[in-house]
Amino acid sequence: MLDNLGVHAAGFVPANPAYEAVVRESFARQSLMATLGASIAHLSPGEVHLRLPYSPAFCQQNGYLHAGAIASVADSANGYAAFSLAPPDTDVLAVEFKINLLAPARGAEFLACGRVLRPGRTLTVCLAEVLAIAGTERRPIATMLSTVIVRPNPRGFT
Amino acid sequence: MLDNLGVHAAGFVPANPAYEAVVRESFARQSLMATLGASIAHLSPGEVHLRLPYSPAFCQQNGYLHAGAIASVADSANGYAAFSLAPPDTDVLAVEFKINLLAPARGAEFLACGRVLRPGRTLTVCLAEVLAIAGTERRPIATMLSTVIVRPNPRGFT
């Protein structure tokens, strides 16, 4: 899927057999994703793609999607890519991320493809590519490099 | 205002006497800011503060504001800090930004304080601090370092 960066599944083995259920359950609790209309397009160990439709409600001054909307889905894609490899009874939190905006976010919909570069017991590093989709064309518009922390006791964050 | 980083006004002279009007006009066109309920709390040459109320509609999985919502206002605060120093008939675009999340975004409202570190003819570097506000307490929750590009012909982006 990640045409431009060419990042392919690295054969990660999930530490939690129920990784799919816990990722979907957590994603469903992210109200920002619901507000943006984002959904899970792909979910496998170490890789999560989120689909984001264009909406005039999330734009910058010239009618393109705001960099913050793009960053939101890329951050969640990377976070859930990390979470898909985390042990049971943990939660994840973004430590930091950096995003390069390669082109204006013009398109009917967008795909934020997050991948784990290096899983860790405490810190996991992820790379996301965001593509603008128009018909059969997929154009990279952003790249995000993130650090995610895995923490015990998911309810400790509540 | 920027208690923690202690960044104070650097005495920038705006290149556009109408800087306040053009910043407010552009901000009013950012539909994401309206959707988030963000408003301009402070605007001076090289410095823009945006206020963001807490809303359950923009959260992550544990009910804190999503890092993407925080990043959105910090990005706009830095972008408009840069835009306040730009010449007439230009527009600004985020090239990239990096955000460190220092603490969960818990609070009744948030203040994203963007400041120009180095204005440039083409590229402007900005630093934003995001504070959580609860009563009289102000707690830093994020720091963003951004590169903004100033481009001629504002309608070239439309």
Add this chain to the structure above:
Amino acid sequence: MLDNLGVHAAGFVPANPAYEAVVRESFARQSLMATLGASIAHLSPGEVHLRLPYSPAFCQQNGYLHAGAIASVADSANGYAAFSLAPPDTDVLAVEFKINLLAPARGAEFLACGRVLRPGRTLTVCLAEVLAIAGTERRPIATMLSTVIVRPNPRGFT
């Protein structure tokens, strides 16, 4: 070569037919690369790999290569990847870079593989992966995401 990120040549067409000569000439003027003992291992349009041997003179407190030494070669790899696509009579300058250190820089030698993600008339975005090499093993130890500016009049920087 970029096993981990799987980034492969994107079929870039160089704007300067003499790209190889100008990259090599500029690299030879970077005294830090000579001091570190770095050399060009691969050079093609949009992609530059730099080899760095381990040396006890460039270490952090525990005898691994210092993150600054790793960042130096990754920055040059990305800069020259960008420069290989630049028109004649230009020069490049790093605007900013972000590096994630994935593992301690332990190994006999290191390879910093820089690739252009998006070439631009003014700004070029690059991604580098740094690998530690020990025998036939290649282990990713760092990832860098950079913005490079292409400027006219190379001697304007001198």
Add this chain to the structure above:
Amino acid sequence: MLDNLGVHAAGFVPANPAYEAVVRESFARQSLMATLGASIAHLSPGEVHLRLPYSPAFCQQNGYLHAGAIASVADSANGYAAFSLAPPDTDVLAVEFKINLLAPARGAEFLACGRVLRPGRTLTVCLAEVLAIAGTERRPIATMLSTVIVRPNPRGFT
């Protein structure tokens, strides 16, 4: 000291009464700092300034200090700022850093001023400003935002 960012001592209380001795002992083991000729110019809880003289041996293609040399001292300044607040029997490691190059590194000497923004039990976030010094003039040339991890068992890294 940090004129431009105006970052002042935040009244941190060191967790290790011997913080000064352990920082100086660790710094003395960083062979890259010795190779670059860097020295500690200031050391207090949560704040470390490193002085770097100009040398023609650490330059980029136009005779300015290479961004990697600047990044090296900024990374060490931030790392030791974090280490000055760490408990006994720990060590620090850079997780990631991001640097914006504001101006060419031209000058007789440079000062990398690292400060802790948020100390943490596991992760500490630091901000460094690098100044070029020429006579009485101090000109900001770079800003670095870093994440540092504090780990138990210092010899675990050896």
